Amino acid sequence: MKIAALAGGIGAARFLVGLRAAVPEAEVTVIGNTGDDISLHGLRVCPDLDTVMYTLGGGISAARGWGREDETFAVQDELAAYGVGPAWFGLGDRDLATHLVRTEMLAAGYALSAVTAALCERWKPGVTLLPMSDDRVETHVVLAGDDRRAIHFQEWWLRLHAGSPAESIIPVGAEDAKPAPGVLEAIAAADVVLFPPSNPVVSIGTILAVPGIADAVRTGGAPVVGVSPIIGGAPVRGMADACLTAIGVETTAAAVAAHYGARAAGGLLDGWLVDTADADTAAAAPGGVTVVARPLFMTDVTATAAIARAALELAGV
């Protein structure tokens, strides 16, 4: 079985661990969001790609869900002693080595997809991890209010904790970006396309903003099943509610399904897996989307594998 999955960070990474456990023989291609990428101290940092890579490769901090286990922060502390920030982005020493290798390879002319493959040679995540694009896309947030200042998504997310309302969220560069090599091919060859429980706006939405990707999902031969990141009217983690509000979508499983839309009606979804708390979503979901309710809290690998199996069953594969 061939699976293509669009992926943000922590939620997607944990889901993919369950998916790998559920169908260890499947060929999984993960199409990762790079809109969260940021340049810090001259280094190219790809938080979502690294979260997926470290999580599937066994190097993730279990407690934090991002960054490396047994991490230290000597470099960041020293940078602060030089008066160099930002303090709001946690840049660990072990993690930093990844960014050094990536930045040097990019400077040498390698594409991000080639760099990601090289990094994965060490981590052996058991999936093919592709960036959504080798072109630079950077999500910026235009703050609501008088100054309408645009800031990097990470500053909004980490420094402001998404607490300052966004007027709009813009994946800068997306319209001119091309899908990375293998992305459209993986979607076309897939037996099923999955949307893990990632942020519908700044993770899945950003990937879908790269021209060609949404069309490939929409018009491909494979069924498309999403796992709701919203349970009982709130995001399971992160601040997806603030992102959804910015694009005028309610923070409910049903509203997110309606936002994606039914493939039968020119949208993206065939199936939508919601939590048992949202079983009533079936009635509110758009026509043409089959809704199934199952426990969606990814409490451990066993529970997460069950969620993945439910998504595959819903897809009929």
Next chain:
Amino acid sequence: MKIAALAGGIGAARFLVGLRAAVPEAEVTVIGNTGDDISLHGLRVCPDLDTVMYTLGGGISAARGWGREDETFAVQDELAAYGVGPAWFGLGDRDLATHLVRTEMLAAGYALSAVTAALCERWKPGVTLLPMSDDRVETHVVLAGDDRRAIHFQEWWLRLHAGSPAESIIPVGAEDAKPAPGVLEAIAAADVVLFPPSNPVVSIGTILAVPGIADAVRTGGAPVVGVSPIIGGAPVRGMADACLTAIGVETTAAAVAAHYGARAAGGLLDGWLVDTADADTAAAAPGGVTVVARPLFMTDVTATAAIARAALELAGV
């Protein structure tokens, strides 16, 4: 009193601590060697400038004499896990922050002298630390033997421990380099110019290879006094003997004095401070160079301050 000192790494840094203790009121300008600089993982590393800055700023590893106290090596260990070397260059986590700040400032267009001044804002070394040049000079070593391969000085020094004979030692780029802003001015304004006990070839020699610097020392109004880095026919630390052999100079205090030459005869030195073990150097030294013998082992700050005072006395200042 204004003092200009040419400086390599560990030996010079320790001497300068003694000099600062001996004449705390003096205005000291340190002209640092940058020929040892190396780019690692895309970062610009300036070992000699940093050794002087950390030593005078209280951040040096007392045990190693280079790099930071309480250092960790998480980044380098991780780079090794990616298969990225070299292992022979010790790149600590704390130290790395310095290289990140430097590299980003250089990339932003600041000159190395401006970057060094910015880094010194934190370390407050109590001297004005200048790189010999803002232009890139990189010391390469041509190995003797059949392949005559040229390698970076640091590879020869750290990986080969200078154990593979050098056919020649070339400060690549020196002939086109200009002295950094303030270098010639500091020499012209000095009441005394000092050569601390640094490597005569790859430290002092490299600085003097930047067009204009040797002339300024040679023709300036200030007396020039050197402190021998050779005691009893051997370098006090490092492998200066291998460097001296490469340029056909014996590893003796007298031969190094002769290599520098007497200012009176178009050379560089007025005075040459040697260890008591080399008191006989006076007879062998070139005419016009006043030789004084004193204990030169820099065992502690008190002993080192006495050496600095002896050098200033020899200069008559």
